[in-house]
Amino acid sequence: MTTARTATLRTTRAINDRLALDLLAEHGPLTAARLRELTGLSRPSVSDLxxxxxxxxxxxxVGEAGENRRGPNARVYGLVADRAHVAAFDVRTDSVAFVLADLTGRTVGSAGLPVPGRGGRRVVTAVTDRLARVMKEAAVPSLHTTVMGAPGFADPATGALRRVGLLPAWHGELLTALRTRLGAPVILENEVNLAGLAEHRLGAVRDRDTFVLLWLGHGVGAAVVLGGTLRRGASGGAGEIGFLPVPGTGGLPSAEGCDQGFHAMAGSAAVCALAREKGLAADAADDAAAAERVVREAAERGEGAHAEFLEVLAGRVAVAAASVVCVLDPGCVVLGGEVGRAGGAPLAAQVGRRLADLSPLPTEVRAATVDGSPVLGGALTTALDTARQDVFSPGPDTV
Structure with missing residues (x-):
């Protein structure tokens, strides 16, 4: 009986401790009184934990509260920030960005590096050297967890990166270099999946557990979240809608490339070509930044050629959205990426109307809202979740 009571007491204390830690991670520093309100625990229980x-x-x-009340000020408790540090990477074909954060989620260092041409081994060396420099400047001796977001298939079984089409080889080399140099877990995830996680935790769909994010940028893709769980597929390729066969491309995609799939209708080059067709200014670069500018201008002006351009673009996006909706019935589609976010509510509304004409399944269409890089946001959230799960887990001697 004594042993059973002791085990029950240990379990109860572990549950209460984890509850308090999760609340401090979510809300930031709290007083003991506030912890009692949020947990429903007694004063002695909170004092003990x-x-x-x-x-x-x-x-x-970490401080005091209640300076304007009578009696002593209340102590404010917070997580020990430097108990663990994490890193988040956003790896594109033309750039690499990363941030370092402590256990509270506070950013302690960051860097961004452009990638000239097709990159190569020099890029890998430059990134790992810059990471080491930023860690030293931020007094971060080691990283508990690193999450790297990159295009391509992130194999959920092996953690390897499978290149798709013309994606550069140095992405995989960077992943290997980080794992070797850091000597700590480096989790690989498709960058669109991370953007979907960011919108779920921080942005447009915090109120939903089932949705699909359509990424519209240099390339196109989708993140599928069903019942609060990210669905990657058997090989990590769920959501690769760039390969989706659609009318109007003049052909079919192949296993080697998506040039005649949906990518040809809504990738940045196609968006810029459409803008030129409608007589709108578009940079010759045909990159995501150029597409973002022309879509934002069209959404803001909303008349004449700008309205025509946005209507055609919405029709193209609705075709892919309809294909996803008829298979998954997510109830909500989020337009993300540089183009989706630039189109905002006007583009989302038009896609919603066109989608309603194509599918009998009621589907809300929203614009993504996460500021900054949603890939970094999703990677950082994932890294913090992983680190906290480990650090907050009670040891065998917890009493």
């Missing part, structure tokens, strides 16, 4: 967490080096006093 704060003592245990302080003893274990997880929680510390």
């Amino acid at each position: 704060l003592r245990r967490l302080g003893r274990d080096g997880l929680v510390t006093v």
Whole structure:
């Protein structure tokens, strides 16, 4: 009986400790009184758990509150920020960006590097050297978890990166170099999947557990979240809608490339070509930045050639959305990527109307709202979740 009661007490304390840690991670520093309100625990229970967490080096006093009240000020407790650090990477064909954060999620370092041409081994060396420099400047001795977002298939079984079409080989070389140099877990994830996770946790679909994010940028893709779980597929290729056969491309995509799939209708080059066809200014570069500018201008002006351009683009996007909706019935489609976010509510509304004409399944269409890089946002959220799960887990001697 004594052993059973002791085991039950250990389990209860572990649950309460984890609850408090999760609340401190979500809300930031809290007083003991606020922790009692949020947990429903008694004053002695909260005092005991704060003592245990302080003893274990997880929680510390970070300030005081209640300066305007009578009596002593209340201590404010927060996570021990430097207990662990994480990194998030956004790897594109033409750039690499990364951020470092402590256990509270506070950014302690960051960098961005352009990638000339097709990149190569020099890019890998430049990135790993810059990472080492930023870690030293931020006094980060090691990283608990790193999450790297990149285009291509992130194999969920092996953690390897499978190149698709003309994606550069140095992406895989960078993944290997990071794993070797850091000596700590480096999680690979498709960059569109990370953008979908960011919108779920931080942006447009915090109120939904089932949705599909359509990424419209240099390339196109989709993130599928069903019942709150990211669905990657058997090989990590779920959502590769650039290969989706659609009318109007003059042919069919192949296993080697998506040039005649949906990519040819809504990738940045196609968007810029459409803008020129409608007599709108579009940079010759045909890149995501140029497509973003012309779509934002069309959404803001909304008249004449700009309205015609947006209507045609919405029709193209609706074709892909209809294909996804008729298979998954997600109830909500989010337009992300540089083009989707630039189109905002006007583009989302037009896609919604066209989609309603193509599918009998009621589907809300929203614009993505995460500021900055949603890939970095999703990668950082994933890295913090992983690190906290490990750091917050009670040891065998927890009492």
